[in-house]
Amino acid sequence: RKEVEQDPGPFNVPEGATVAFNCTYSNSASQSFFWYRQDCRKEPKLLMSVYSSGNEDGRFTAQLNRASQYISLLIRDSKLSDSATYLCVVNMLGSARQLTFGSGTQLTVLP
Amino acid sequence: NAGVTQTPKFQVLKTGQSMTLQCAQDMNHEYMSWYRQDPGMGLRLIHYSVGAGITDQGEVPNGYNVSRSTTEDFPLRLLSAAPSQTSVYFCASSLAGGPNDEQFFGPGTRLTVL
Numbered sequence: 001r002k003e004v005e006q007d008p009g010p011f012n013v014p015e016g017a018t019v020a021f022n023c024t025y026s027n028s029a030s031q032s033f034f035w036y037r038q039d040c041r042k043e044p045k046l047l048m049s050v051y052s053s054g055n056e057d058g059r060f061t062a063q064l065n066r067a068s069q070y071i072s073l074l075i076r077d078s079k080l081s082d083s084a085t086y087l088c089v090v091n092m093l094g095s096a097r098q099l100t101f102g103s104g105t106q107l108t109v110l111p
Numbered sequence: 112n113a114g115v116t117q118t119p120k121f122q123v124l125k126t127g128q129s130m131t132l133q134c135a136q137d138m139n140h141e142y143m144s145w146y147r148q149d150p151g152m153g154l155r156l157i158h159y160s161v162g163a164g165i166t167d168q169g170e171v172p173n174g175y176n177v178s179r180s181t182t183e184d185f186p187l188r189l190l191s192a193a194p195s196q197t198s199v200y201f202c203a204s205s206l207a208g209g210p211n212d213e214q215f216f217g218p219g220t221r222l223t224v225l
Contacts, residue, residue: 004153032210043201043216044154087153091210097144097169099214101153 006102017078021105023071023088032091035073037084078109117217124192124224132187134202142208143185147198192224
C-alpha cells in the first residue's frame with residue numbers, strides 16, 4: 001500500500017463546477033498536511049496547508065479527517081486556470097525530510 | 112529574489128557518463144533537498160541538507176552524490192548515469208526543514224539517459 005494515495009484522475013469538469021479530491025495516508029502519526037499544485041512541466045508550488053479544523057482560502061477548502069486518515073480539497077466555481085495536477089503531501093514524522101508526496105490528481109477545467 | 116534556480120533545464124547523457132545538476136537559492140534557507148519525479152509516482156527524496164557542510168541520504172540515494180559547501184548551493188552529482196536515472200529532478204529549499212515549512216522548488220531538470 002502506498003503511504004499517500006490519490007485518485008490520479010483525470011477529472012474533467014466544466015467551468016464553474018465544484019470538484020473534490022481525496023487523499024489517504026497510511027501513517028496515523030503523521031503531523032502536517034499540504035496540498036501543492038503542479039502545472040504541466042512546471043515545479044510544484046504550495047497551494048495550502050491543511051489544518052485539523054479545516055481551512056479555506058478563497059474558492060479552495062481543505063479538510064483533514066485524522067480518524068479516517070484522509071485529506072480532501074474542494075474547489076468551488078472552477079476556473080480554466082485551475083487546470084493542473086494537485087499533489088497531496090504528508091509529513092510523516094516531523095521534519096521536511098519525512099515529506100511524502102502523493103502521485104497527484106490531474107484536473108482539467110473545460111470551457 | 113530569484114528563489115530556487117536549477118541548471119541545466121534539459122540534459123541528455125549516455126550510459127556511464129557523469130554530470131552535475133546545479134541548484135542555488137537566494138532566500139538564505141538552511142534546508143535544501145533533491146527529489147526525482149517519475150510518471151505515476153510521487154516525488155522521491157534523493158538527498159537533503161540541513162545546513163552548510165551537512166548532508167544526508169533520502170529515500171533513493173544510490174547513484175547520486177551531493178555536497179553543501181555554502182548555504183546557497185546544493186549540487187547533485189550523477190556518478191555513472193544509467194537509464195533508470197531518466198527522470199525530472201527538482202531541487203527544493205525551505206527555511207529550516209521544519210514540519211510546517213513551505214518547500215520552494217526550482218523549475219526542474221529533465222534528464223534522459225540513453
